[in-house]
Amino acid sequence: MSRAALLLLADGRFPAGGHAHSGGVEAAVARRAVHDTASLEAFCRGRLHTTGLTTAGLSAAAAAGHDALLLDDAADARTPAPALRAVSRRLGRQMTRAARATFPSAALERLAAHRPQGAHQPVVLGLTARAAGLTPVDAAHAAAYESAGGPATAAVRLLSLDPLDASRVLARLGVETDRVATAAADAAARVAAEGVDALPSASSPLLDITGEQHAAWTVRLFAS
């Protein structure tokens, strides 16, 4: 395996569409729930342990080679907000495009053929990691890191936060990010015996509600 492949997949510059999404922080900023470094950290921590854990589990299971279509259905069942399902599938399409250029695989092509409107992004991420020779816990790391990194980057733009403060938030979440990735990979390792029910389904009511609210805004900076 190439460890550099993990850095490439987790890099915010990897052209897979993430830059236009705030991970819910634009809605939180609008209602002033996120307004400074401390509230950004609380937001990122909450998202890491809910959406982050769930997407990391899906990515790890896909990287382990479990049935991608079943995992795509599992992602649907874990994403009750239609707006967030649409975002996840759109980002899945965009990541598929980037994966074809970097780590193409027959498994990804099969999934794309079955899901022409886009497969869920964490599943695509997991298949891409697998094609790159990465492990399930690597894939979980990339998903978990992005779950906090996306909002942190968006908050810099939305609040004109000091980028050093935003980076410090991510650094402080480093150990928790590792724990989430490990927990996700452990769960993925149980899928063979227990089925996809073994995967985390951690959720956040506010991310679901405000994700749907945000999608109805007519004026916004971020797509989600």
Added chain:
Amino acid sequence: MHLDHSLPHQHFPSASATRPDGHRRALRVGLGGPVGSGKTASVAALCRTLRDRYALAVVTNDIYTREDAEYLLREAVLPPERIAAVETGACPHTAIRDDISANLEAVEHLEETLHPLDLVLIESGGDNLTATFSKGLVDVQIFVIDVSSGDDIPRKGGPGITTADLLVVNKTDLAPHVGADLAAMAADARRQRGDLPVIFTSLTSDDGIREVADWVTGHLTEWRAEAAV
């Protein structure tokens, strides 16, 4: 570790000239330039001029979602299904240059739903003088500036001014009012751009977009000729 070797050398260039079905896809023209220089007005004028002859669609990249798309809808230059808005996360230049995936999604969606399409105009969000389109997204690009923002803009250069396939200097009708020296602008542009074309426009005049439309049509003809080879 598992590595899938079944597709080791398959290539999926973003801007492949053919569609999956083997047909040549639409010509993609980017329009960039600073805020307020008249990009959206130029797109609207191009649509009005070309829509009867060609199958057209437009992708906008707004800073705030959908404003430009809604302007085009209000002006009724194209039916709604021919206009797509891409959200750019406060970074319009990223969406046209560094991570073009959302724009490619939008363009391909239009090509799929409106097939056959001759021309897609992609308008960037108002940005600065450094914003240019990725070659993975557009075939040719137009950079639109205007005289009222200062007649020294061509002299200052920047990637948009120096490398765009066409430089449009808009709002020439305002030149006397803002003291802009059009001759100096033309000379500066020539110095920066060498043989690359520059067109001065005033969209307030009848058919002010004609020259630009002809330039686009010329590229479209070339694009089709290449397809026929």
Added chain:
Amino acid sequence: MTPVAQRAERPADPPGAPPADAPPADVQEPPAHPDAVRATAHIRAAHNGRVTTLPRLRGDGPFHLRRVRTRGNSATVGIIGAMSAPLGGDRLALDIIAEEGAELEVTTAAATLALRGPTTAAATYDVRLTAGEHAHLRWLPQPLISAAGSNLRQTCTVELAATARLVLREEQLLGRAGEEPGHLVSRILVRRAGRTLLDQQAAYGHPEPGWDGPAVLDGHRAVGQLLLVGPELAVHRDPVLLGEGSRDGCAVLAPLAGGPALLATAVAPTSSTLRTLLDTAHAHALPR
């Protein structure tokens, strides 16, 4: 108030000899301490061709069951809490079945209060809902209150036949007035015609990281869901947004991906606001 029995008076199951129909999990996990309760109550409704009957109605431990009334084709059962439960270490389960064609509504008479027990060990509270073809099951309990110091793992597992209809409401109140909540982990898993429709886990209270922050509850102390499943919901629905400003609570009602189902998710500062949001969502969900 419902009567609160002494723990010593509970109809205790002798250790190692669970009821024959208890799930395997109960067998494998003995109560965490001698005073802990292990109880599984059963409700089974059937349709006899004319009306819904209740061939099985068996309370256990803290669950006293009462047939409230029968109206038309529908049977209603009230669950009356007979003691303070769940406490730390308790293993409680409800097994509710509406067989083919039956129409069953189950409610609770009072809020379920999770309290700290003699140990800090987690209590478990597992609700299993099953609805057969053309059955109609409504599970509308009063809220669950996660009191300070409590530690509860709650699950709600639903198995629906393709033509079954379900109305399910879950409300969680985090802490009694002026107190911090206990630790509550709650998972809902809904399968319809063998396919997973919804799988969601929520975790609130210390030591869950980030639970009260702006990404999860943002200070709200009442959170709930209303799930409606049924063939009549197999039409396109746009999401309904309720209470845009999240300070006073807000909710969304939207279709799920895997079948004809609408889910309302709500957060609110108080239980009454939460109920209003869920009731409003329910009204929006009714076929027009």
